[in-house]
Amino acid sequence: MEITIDAKNQKLGRLATKIASILQNKINVAYEPRLEGGNKVIVKNISGMEISGRKAEQKIYYRHTGYMGHLREKTYKEAFAKNPAWVLRHAVAGMLPKNRLQAKRLKQLIIEK
Numbered sequence: 001m002e003i004t005i006d007a008k009n010q011k012l013g014r015l016a017t018k019i020a021s022i023l024q025n026k027i028n029v030a031y032e033p034r035l036e037g038g039n040k041v042i043v044k045n046i047s048g049m050e051i052s053g054r055k056a057e058q059k060i061y062y063r064h065t066g067y068m069g070h071l072r073e074k075t076y077k078e079a080f081a082k083n084p085a086w087v088l089r090h091a092v093a094g095m096l097p098k099n100r101l102q103a104k105r106l107k108q109l110i111i112e113k
Contacts, residue, residue, distance in 0.1 A: 002040045007088070008048035015049065016091035023096065023105040036101055042110045046084045051076060061090070085111040 003022055007015055021027060025037035051059075059076040080087050088111060096102045 001038070002042060004042045004044065006045050007043050008045040010049060012049055012051050012088070012091055015043075016088065016095055019043065019088075019092050019109065020095035023092070023108055033097075036104050037108070040108045040110065042112065043088065044112050046088055046111055046113060049084065049088065056080075085113065 005015070005019065019041050022039050022041050023037055024033075025031055025035065025039055027039075056077045057075055060073050061076070061079055063072050064070060065072065076087070089106065089109065092109060093102065093106055096105055
């Protein structure tokens with residue numbers, strides 16, 4: 001089943017939880033945690049997505065290069081300006097269970113700009 005979501009004027013966290021529950025197939029009566037789900041989610045207008053409060057300056061994404069002292073960080077505003085699809089995918093991935101089905105479920109998420 002394909003579900004289309006318009007992200008315009010929606011908060012990032014609430015949208016990500018909605019997408020994560022659809023990808024896990026929790027909206028179906030016959031929910032099975034061990035199954036992939038089979039639902040595709042198509043998200044449109046992600047450039048109109050919002051974030052509440054002062055998170056645009058305060059929320060920081062970290063990554064490490066592997067070398068000593070090379071902890072890289074960027075704010076939500078920088079990450080969203082560069083690639084808003086990554087921000088949404090990162091939020092949804094954090095809300096999915098960390099098991100063998102996570103990658104399969106994330107492939108069912110299609111983000112259109």
